[in-house]
Amino acid sequence: MPFDVAITLQRGKLRLDYAFQTEKGGLTALFGPSGAGKTSLLDAIAGLARPSEGRILVEDRVLFDKARRIDLRPEQRRCGYVFQDLRLFPHKSVRDNLLYGWRLAPAERRWMDFDAALGFLGIGHLLDRRPATLSGGEAQRVAIGRALLSGPRFLLMDEPLASVDAERREEILTVIERIRDELALPILYVSHDRAEVDRLASRVIAI
Numbered sequence: 001m002p003f004d005v006a007i008t009l010q011r012g013k014l015r016l017d018y019a020f021q022t023e024k025g026g027l028t029a030l031f032g033p034s035g036a037g038k039t040s041l042l043d044a045i046a047g048l049a050r051p052s053e054g055r056i057l058v059e060d061r062v063l064f065d066k067a068r069r070i071d072l073r074p075e076q077r078r079c080g081y082v083f084q085d086l087r088l089f090p091h092k093s094v095r096d097n098l099l100y101g102w103r104l105a106p107a108e109r110r111w112m113d114f115d116a117a118l119g120f121l122g123i124g125h126l127l128d129r130r131p132a133t134l135s136g137g138e139a140q141r142v143a144i145g146r147a148l149l150s151g152p153r154f155l156l157m158d159e160p161l162a163s164v165d166a167e168r169r170e171e172i173l174t175v176i177e178r179i180r181d182e183l184a185l186p187i188l189y190v191s192h193d194r195a196e197v198d199r200l201a202s203r204v205i206a207i
């Protein structure tokens with residue numbers, strides 16, 4: 001099963017409960033209003049927020065299990081996380097941002113090589129640029145490239161169209177569709193745009 005999650009997360013005074021499982025194939029959207037806890041859930045799956053109860057399995061591998069005292073470190077989880085605010089390193093070139101992802105993965109875990117990622121995402125001409133000089137869509141593709149190069153077993157994408165101008169939306173949507181269809185990676189995708197969810201997702205989880 002790609003994602004099998006049943007956890008409780010405490011965020012300040014707020015208690016957030018999540019329980020869902022997903023079927024093989026396609027993209028699963030997490031859909032819900034601002035503040036509902038979508039980013040918190042991705043953070044818990046990535047190992048950046050620790051649940052107070054429960055368990056998280058991805059592709060039948062236990063990432064977290066409170067009862068069994070299992071809590072893999074983020075770098076052990078093999079998660080490609082595309083953050084809502086991208087978090088590209090501002091002082092590094094596009095090349096070095098991508099190489100950062102690449103170096104996170106031991107050689108045997110890499111399933112996409114550097115040149116293949118450049119071609120797949122159409123970012124080969126941007127290698128010497130700094131993130132501040134990129135358009136929203138270009139920066140988004142670099143962030144996706146960094147995640148793919150880290151040899152992930154699954155992808156978490158937090159509103160990847162949030163910082164993309166209207167004209168570039170189609171380009172990023174097409175990239176996400178290709179990741180879904182050609183790379184066959186389990187994807188959890190946060191959005192609060194109904195049209196986007198209808199186009200991309202094979203199932204929707206209301207948060």
Ligand SMILES: Nc1ncnc2c1ncn2[C@@H]1O[C@H](COP(=O)(O)OP(=O)(O)OP(=O)(O)O)[C@@H](O)[C@H]1O
Pocket residue numbers: 011012013014032033034035036037038039040041192
């Ligand atoms: N570190 C924290 N400490 C206390 N409260 C937090 C913390 N992080 C998030 N929260 C609260 O937890 C709730 C869920 O936040 P979260 O960012 O997961 O929501 P979201 O569904 O992703 O929202 P958005 O769509 O606006 O990004 C919010 O009410 C938020 O204020």
